[in-house]
Amino acid sequence: MLTTVLKDPTCFKFPTEFNPQNFLNEKGKFMKNDAFMPLAAGKRICLGESLVKMELFLFLVAILQNFDLKSPVPREELDLNPNVSGVANFPKPYTLAFIPR
Structure with missing residues (x-):
């Protein structure tokens, strides 16, 4: 089950909460985590994954x-859980x- 992989304590520092530190190394730089698979894997992978990633990048x-x-x-006071x-x-x-520049 995909949620099991995304909450694996051996792969994420904070597996049960949204925390950007799950994707940062000791120096605070982005680190790719192969356990992070929001669009599934194997034969059930999303066919539009690369398009989704490009569109999200452009949008943001x-x-x-x-x-x-x-x-x-x-x-x-923010609760990100x-x-x-x-x-x-x-x-x-x-x-x-959203304040216009």
């Missing part, structure tokens, strides 16, 4: 080029301000 770059992002909630159900994890709703 366009947002970051044109807007400053700010949370109305202080960083200390997802709502967990028996089937999947669902992100909680967040408010984010």
Whole structure:
């Protein structure tokens, strides 16, 4: 099951929570983690994986080029843990301000 791989404590420092440090090395640089497979693997892999990755990159770059992002909630008060159900994890709703540059 894919969720089992994504929550493996031998592959992730913080397997049960969303934490960017799962993808950073000791120096704070991005580190590719082969255990991270959001689009599946093997014969069930998503056929549009490369297209999805390119589109996401372009979408995020366009947002970051044109807007400053700010949370109305202080960083200390943010809860980044997802709502967990028996089937999947669902992100909680967040408010984010997009301020034109």
